[in-house]
Amino acid sequence: MSILRKLRASGPRLLPELDDVKLGRVRRQLNSTGLPGQSGIQIDQIERLLQESGTDWDRRTHRLAVLAEAAAPSGLARTWRMRRPQSGDAMVFEAWVELVRGRHDGRMEQARTVADDCRRAAEALPEDPAPWVVLLGILRLIRAESRELFAVWHEVTSRDPWNREAHLQMLRYLSPEECGSRSGQLEFLDAVRGGVPSNAPAVGVELTALVDEHARTVARGGVEALLVRRQWTNHRATRALETALANWPRAGHLRYAAALADLNLLAFALVQAGRPREGAGVFDLVGDTVTPWPWSLDGEPLRQFSYWQAKALG
Known part of the structure; x- marks a missing residue:
């Protein structure tokens, strides 16, 4: 057993910030009970965190996504926008909060208004x-x-060619469940695979598509669902798994903000393919940082992760 694993005392945790410690501190502040004057402190913290990201668009996008999710139940985004009406950061943050709320509700009543706010933020x-x-x-x-x-x-891609969030948005939009088809989604994946560097933030898009396909098959039920593991033996799936296994667990290879999320994804995919032992190095890198998806596809995320991590590392 490695020293790293001996030191793990807290156990697996769901950490939206992943390994971004500064982001985690601010997120916890946003989730704390409101006190008089606290919104001003929270806004200052968000501003500093985003300014610190500079032109690291990958880190900045990750921080915005996590903070918008944390702020969605409150009126903080509106307070910031009213306080700094010309601030591009305040504009984009409020728009992202509205998107989070829309995803939770399944609709956006003022979608075009928020879209116009995005365009104003883009000008700023x-x-x-x-x-x-x-x-x-x-x-x-x-x-x-x-x-x-x-x-x-x-x-997006003219500014940040391998933006992870944008690639995942397009992947799901082009899916059969939304506005596309399996063939259209495969065309998109072929185009991405042809150019994505092995350590780029969008490198997990193909494995995401395979896990989505797995979930789609299980949801349909019947004999096909019982034999779902066969999907992981076709050429496309085995190639994606082998490529990820050869590169992702290498020390220091994945350095982008959501790398731990993609390592969770790879660990889950190996479990579904019946290859958990091959994921020992992946589980070791993940440590105790668990992402709700895709582990929630099989049940309670922390329980599923803990069970398979023990199997892989035991």
Whole structure:
């Protein structure tokens, strides 16, 4: 047993910030009980955290996504926008909070108004892909025409070619469950696979598609669901798993903000493929940082993760 594993005393935890310690501190502040004057402190903390990200668009996008989720139940985003009406950061943050609420509700009553806010934020932050990432999410939620989505996709990728959030948004939009088809999704994956570097933030998009396909098959039930493991033996799945196994667990290889989320994804995929022992190195890198998805596909995430981590590392 490694020293790292001996030191793990807290056990697996769901940490939206993953290994971003500064982000975790601010997220916990946003989730704490409100006190007089606390909103001003929280806004200052968010501003500093985003400013610190500079032009690391990957880190900045991750921080915005986590903080927007944490702030969605409160009126903090509106307070910030009213306090700094010309701030591009305040604009994009409020738009992202509205997107989070829309995802939770399954609809956005003022989608086009929020979309206009994204465009204003883009004018204030011309180099930043984040306003376009939020707009992409809004258009996906309202099932906009593909022509409109691809125009926004171009805006994102011209600023940040391997933006993880944008790639996942397009993947799900092009799925059979939403506005696309399996063939259209495969065309998108082929295009991504042909150019994505092995350590880019979007490197997990193909494995995400395979896990989505796995979940789709299980949801249909019947004999096909009972034999779902066979999906992991076809050429596309085995190639994706072997490529990920060869690269992702290498020390220091994955350095982007959501790397631990993709390592969770790989560990889950190996379990579904009946290869948990091969994931020992992956589980070791993940440590105790668990992501709800995809572990929730099989039950309670922490329980599922703990069970399979013990199997892999035992």
